[in-house]
Amino acid sequence: MSTPLQPGQHPDADQLNSFVENALPLHEHQQTLAHLATCAKCRNIVYLSNLSDLGEFAASQASVKRKPWFSGWQLAWPVAAALACGVIFAVHLHNIRISNDETVITAAANPKTTLPSPTPLVFPHLSPPDKLKPAPARTPNSHTAGTPSAAAFGAVTEASTGSLNGPLQAQSAPVLSLQDHNTVFLPHTGPVPTTGSMHGSAFKSTDQPGSAETKATTGSLASPIGGPILRADQVNADAVNHPQQKTVSPVELQNNQADLPTQRAFSQQYRTAVPVPSAPLTTAIAGTSQTVNVNGAMTTIDVTPSDQPLTENRLSPTLPSHLPVLSIVSKAQQMLALDTSGTLFFSKDFGVSWQSVPAQWTGRAQKLRLTPPPSQAVAKDPNSSPAAHTGVIAGTIAQSQLSVFELTIDTGAIWTSADGRSWKQK
Amino acid sequence: MDTASSQPGELTISLPSARCPVPSENISSSLPVELVQELWLAAAAESCDLTHTELAAALYTIGAKSNHGLPIEVRPNAAQKATFFRALRLPDLALAQACALGREAAWERFLILYRAPITQAAIAITGSPTLGHDLADSLYSELFGITEHNGQRRSPLASYSGRGSLLGWLRTILAQRHIDHHRRTYRETPLDINDVPEPPPTPTPHPAEINRLTQAIAHTLETLPSEDRFLLASYFLDEQTLFQIARILHVHEATVSRKLKRLTASLRKQLLRNLHSRGLSKRAAEESLGADPRDLELNIRTLLQTSQPKPFSNKTSHAEPDQR
Numbered sequence: 001m002s003t004p005l006q007p008g009q010h011p012d013a014d015q016l017n018s019f020v021e022n023a024l025p026l027h028e029h030q031q032t033l034a035h036l037a038t039c040a041k042c043r044n045i046v047y048l049s050n051l052s053d054l055g056e057f058a059a060s061q062a063s064v065k066r067k068p069w070f071s072g073w074q075l076a077w078p079v080a081a082a083l084a085c086g087v088i089f090a091v092h093l094h095n096i097r098i099s100n101d102e103t104v105i106t107a108a109a110n111p112k113t114t115l116p117s118p119t120p121l122v123f124p125h126l127s128p129p130d131k132l133k134p135a136p137a138r139t140p141n142s143h144t145a146g147t148p149s150a151a152a153f154g155a156v157t158e159a160s161t162g163s164l165n166g167p168l169q170a171q172s173a174p175v176l177s178l179q180d181h182n183t184v185f186l187p188h189t190g191p192v193p194t195t196g197s198m199h200g201s202a203f204k205s206t207d208q209p210g211s212a213e214t215k216a217t218t219g220s221l222a223s224p225i226g227g228p229i230l231r232a233d234q235v236n237a238d239a240v241n242h243p244q245q246k247t248v249s250p251v252e253l254q255n256n257q258a259d260l261p262t263q264r265a266f267s268q269q270y271r272t273a274v275p276v277p278s279a280p281l282t283t284a285i286a287g288t289s290q291t292v293n294v295n296g297a298m299t300t301i302d303v304t305p306s307d308q309p310l311t312e313n314r315l316s317p318t319l320p321s322h323l324p325v326l327s328i329v330s331k332a333q334q335m336l337a338l339d340t341s342g343t344l345f346f347s348k349d350f351g352v353s354w355q356s357v358p359a360q361w362t363g364r365a366q367k368l369r370l371t372p373p374p375s376q377a378v379a380k381d382p383n384s385s386p387a388a389h390t391g392v393i394a395g396t397i398a399q400s401q402l403s404v405f406e407l408t409i410d411t412g413a414i415w416t417s418a419d420g421r422s423w424k425q426k
Numbered sequence: 427m428d429t430a431s432s433q434p435g436e437l438t439i440s441l442p443s444a445r446c447p448v449p450s451e452n453i454s455s456s457l458p459v460e461l462v463q464e465l466w467l468a469a470a471a472e473s474c475d476l477t478h479t480e481l482a483a484a485l486y487t488i489g490a491k492s493n494h495g496l497p498i499e500v501r502p503n504a505a506q507k508a509t510f511f512r513a514l515r516l517p518d519l520a521l522a523q524a525c526a527l528g529r530e531a532a533w534e535r536f537l538i539l540y541r542a543p544i545t546q547a548a549i550a551i552t553g554s555p556t557l558g559h560d561l562a563d564s565l566y567s568e569l570f571g572i573t574e575h576n577g578q579r580r581s582p583l584a585s586y587s588g589r590g591s592l593l594g595w596l597r598t599i600l601a602q603r604h605i606d607h608h609r610r611t612y613r614e615t616p617l618d619i620n621d622v623p624e625p626p627p628t629p630t631p632h633p634a635e636i637n638r639l640t641q642a643i644a645h646t647l648e649t650l651p652s653e654d655r656f657l658l659a660s661y662f663l664d665e666q667t668l669f670q671i672a673r674i675l676h677v678h679e680a681t682v683s684r685k686l687k688r689l690t691a692s693l694r695k696q697l698l699r700n701l702h703s704r705g706l707s708k709r710a711a712e713e714s715l716g717a718d719p720r721d722l723e724l725n726i727r728t729l730l731q732t733s734q735p736k737p738f739s740n741k742t743s744h745a746e747p748d749q750r
Contacts, residue, residue, distance in 0.1 A: 013598040017590040025495045034652030048601035
């Protein structure tokens with residue numbers, strides 16, 4: 001609009017809109033501005049026009065409103081949380097496994113590790129879930145609650161200990177070192193508490209529920225359950241795979257034959273259902289070593305007289321070198337121990353006092369074991385009667401006293417000794 | 427010139443529409459055929475069923491009205507004219523002209539493009555969806571050209587010049603109609619609500635200082651530039667925000683704030699100077715500025731609105747202060 005506005009004239013909508021959109025030439029802009037300065041109506045029109053423009057602007061802004069930067073992470077948060085939980089759980093499991101391994105290694109390396117007393121081996125401490133408990137309608141021949149451990153530990157029972165009283169009071173168990181098995185075992189098998197003198201017929205009474213013998217047997221047999229269930233299972237598997245081992249124990253022959261399927265199932269249940277605490281592990285190891293070593297010969301039977309107290313010193317002897325025991329064997333009252341430095345120690349009083357045996361070999365001693373005499377013959381007939389088995393065990397243990405110590409050097413050479421002091425190369 | 431205003435009593439000057447016969451010689455002298463063809467293509471006038479002649483007539487009218495964007499004393503040459511025409515929003519202009527001529531295709535396109543924005547703008551202006559829809563519907567009928575003038579259907583779209591956007595023009599039309607409607611309905615207040623006001627007390631004779639102060643303020647406001655007066659009126663009278671003022675003036679709101687601060691300071695200085703020139707000492711002038719505003723019977727709004735220099739007014743005579 002080139003003509004100046006006269007009083008009473010108002011710029012038209014086109015001019016006002018051009019003014020708002022800054023599309024007017026300078027002279028028209030000034031003219032319009034001068035009119036707006038004095039005309040409230042045109043100012044209101046301009047404000048409203050601008051307001052509607054702002055409204056559309058705000059609507060368009062609302063439609064393209066920026067999302068918060070973290071809104072795109074809404075799906076990522078649960079994933080991240082799940083990942084974090086998974087990592088934490090994996091670390092926790094890893095730590096548990098490491099701690100278990102450390103416990104086992106410590107137990108193997110530290111001779112001062114004490115075995116739990118027989119008392120905590122009672123079943124109620126480690127009561128499995130109810131569903132795992134044996135059903136009351138089981139066959140009379142089946143073991144009571146502790147049958148899995150009974151199967152696992154085979155011939156080594158308190159009853160067998162009692163039945164083997166007399167000259168066989170202390171049978172040494174061979175040492176199972178790390179090189180031999182994946183599972184670390186205690187070098188020394190602790191004495192199993194006896195429940196009294198039991199003879200061959202007494203084994204039958206253990207099958208009767210409610211009897212005192214049953215409870216005692218159950219308690220002692222159940223002791224490994226709460227602890228090294230896996231070890232017990234391994235041993236159980238060994239017992240299944242090598243039935244000839246059971247020939248050593250007539251008790252087991254009688255009981256295990258009827259209970260093997262049940263025991264396997266029970267072991268499977270325990271393997272999955274019951275956690276393995278670290279503390280009772282050593283107990284199971286002791287029991288396991290007893291069973292496994294039955295396979296070796298009668299030397300595996302470590303029978304301790306019931307009147308001898310279970311002392312820490314005997315379970316984990318302290319050698320004069322104060323080094324951990326690497327390997328230890330015993331024969332009657334004689335014990336030979338090998339520490340981690342390869343020094344051999346001899347004890348003639350079942351570990352009370354130790355004497356260093358001078359090295360008569362070249363190289364580093366690594367392993368001790370007892371070897372049966374060549375004439376030894378172990379009855380392996382699983383169908384033998386208990387009385388016959390008792391006689392076999394007695395004969396076997398008697399022959400074990402004739403066995404010789406065998407020392408393995410790192411060079412592979414094997415040295416033997418009958419008394420543990422004088423050695424000659426085999 | 428508010429050609430689209432329906433306000434009675436206001437001067438309305440109608441644009442020469444496309445129907446008004448424009449001498450073809452004038453058109454051809456102002457718009458060469460090549461330029462018309464170029465502009466016709468740029469405007470996509472074919473899609474609106476707008477012919478070359480109709481577009482050329484509209485362009486000629488717009489150029490003549492605005493002197494091709496030049497001051498009235500300047501005579502534009504052909505290049506300036508071509509530059510002016512090329513700077514127009516030709517598609518919007520062609521659409522508006524075709525709609526004003528009642529072309530069906532143009533109206534379909536117009537409704538597709540502007541139905542929703544018009545409704546949205548109307549709602550934003552009225553602040554109510556119901557009133558907004560009513561306002562938009564009334565605008566549609568008006569744009570279609572229901573009203574007739576001298577036996578001819580007139581559409582406000584014919585007054586669109588293409589200097590601004592068609593949507594902005596529509597918003598301005600909506601604002602105009604809303605204000606007109608508000609002014610009409612504002613007077614329709616029930617009588618029982620409007621109590622008869624108490625008659626104002628008879629004005630007491632003013633002290634000489636108050637009279638001098640009133641005259642000084644009126645004189646100072648008269649001498650302000652138009653932009654400063656617009657700023658004062660917008661900020662203090664209309665109570666617009668700095669952001670709204672800045673959007674209208676196309677400056678930053680901080681600039682508006684600085685201008686306002688500087689303006690109020692210079693106003694005070696000018697008032698002091700004016701009072702001093704009217705015989706008051708400096709101290710007396712400062713004391714008079716410290717007078718209670720309630721003692722001043724001065725209508726600043728009226729002063730600002732009427733301070734526009736009138737073409738036939740006697741500039742030597744001071745405007746009389748309006749009394750409340």
